[in-house]
Amino acid sequence: MKRQILRMGMIGGGPGSFIGAIHRTAAQMDSLVQLVCGTFSSKIEKSQEMGRELSLSPNRIYRDYEEMIRRESELPADERMDFVSIVTPNHVHFAPAAAALRAGFHVVLDKPMTLTLEESRELAKIIDETNMFFCLTHTYTGYPMVKQARQMVLNGDFGKIRKVYVEYPQGWLSTPLEQEGNKQAGWRTDPSKSGKGGAMGDIGTHAFNLAEYASGLKVSHLCADLHTKVPNRVLDDDGAMLLRFENGASGVLMATQIAAGEENNIKVRVYGEKGGLEWQQEDPNTLQVKWLDKPKQIYRTGTPYVSSYASANARTPAGHPEGYLEAFANHYRNFSRSLLARLNGEEPEKEWLDYPGTEDGLRGMAFVELAVENSKQGQKWTEFKV
Incomplete structure (x- = not known):
């Protein structure tokens, strides 16, 4: 059956987070993405609080990103997340992104790409090696x-x-x-x-x-x-x-x-x-x-x-x-349309491929x-x- 919606996990974006709410709104604006799981805070209580607020299943709210990636990988292909949105501070960009890519999950990452240029170079290698989709949310383009x-x-x-x-x-x-x-x-x-x-x-x-x-x-x-x-x-x-x-x-x-x-x-x-x-x-x-x-x-x-x-x-x-939220959502929509095209064995439109990625990072x-x-x-x- 042709895929029409992607399943998203989120790392970061817990209670009080500005950018987490922006990402969730933008990702789901065009009905191409459904948030299914997450680890929203380094404190499990806050993560569970966020999960309840978002009406997620309690067993899909995880203690940390390692547990989330491991347990999501164990789920059937038609249930696990397709990609992860990472909305943490800069020093917590590289490790979860690298782990997700290596586990076969596509990544949307809040900018900048990593804490250091050295980390960015390493992450770029991983993206190339795994052939996964990667989007960096430079909103204004x-x-x-x-x-x-x-x-x-x-x-x-x-x-x-x-x-x-x-x-x-x-x-x-x-x-x-x-x-x-x-x-x-x-x-x-x-x-x-x-x-x-x-x-x-x-x-x-x-x-x-x-x-x-x-x-x-x-x-x-x-x-x-x-x-x-x-x-x-x-x-x-x-x-x-x-x-x-x-x-x-x-x-x-x-x-x-x-x-x-x-x-x-x-x-x-x-x-x-x-x-x-x-x-x-x-x-x-x-x-x-x-x-x-x-x-x-x-x-x-x-x-x-x-x-x-x-x-x-x-x-x-x-x-x-149309303003900031819509511009943000355009990156998610183009990323999602391009990924869905791959999953459905189709060629994406050239306009869909116009979203920031590895080189921008x-x-x-x-x-x-x-x-x-x-x-x-x-x-x-x-x-x-x-």
Whole structure:
């Protein structure tokens, strides 16, 4: 019988988790995924509490990820989970992902890929060796108008790309929340849990990923200037850098978590010989297209004139707002459709395969470590190597 729904397990995302709820909502938005099991917390009581809240069977709520992977592997093929969604802090990404892949389970992983670049390289090898599906949830490339932007660039509408600007201003860490018991701030500012990068690891990776995706180009060199503005904070909370792209284009990236009053208005601009584009999350259904020799154009989500990639990632007619949850869900939907196609012996549509994966994860971790290293050493340019 043709498979129409996937069974998902979850690691992390217990009571009080922001990102766990986002993943569950996004995964199940299109009725392609059913949550069947999980280990939601390092404390079994909290994990069971979450399981009850989600109406899961008590015997599918596990003490830890090792038990979950082992016991799910023992279930009949038509009952066990097909893939696992991992929504833990960065230092608990590699081990459960590697274990799941080796046990024959596909993986959706919250970004960044791992705690270190070395772990990312090892995980990439495991993904390649096991031939399992892997999705990394870089949310912002899931927006329909970001996909429209990329297709216009790849189609050559703007000619050779010359300039890329990307910025991600936040203000929520303007005060030392980690010193006041804030759990989210606590692990994000702790290098043992977050990794080498603070703001760059948390949101700079999103800006970097968006810049490469929208421009269709890879960064070849960077020159970074990172700072820690809040006293007694260990990791960077503010930074900017110059970028060089493989085709000779130049760029600027800014990511900060101490821009008091700012929320999450990530923004990208790409300019070529003939014109450019601009997209920002505070108006996600709009793509501004600017020309050298004619008036500015406005592209909108849900309209009949956008690319097949933009259309495939929209759910409602034009004028009905689609936002962060829908963009997040687009990655799950494309991942799920592609996986279902494999399970059913079919070829996935090209639009379904457009979701972030292994290369995005590797380049994201290389970005963090190279930016931190470059900033500390004070050298002008560092070659981008994965």
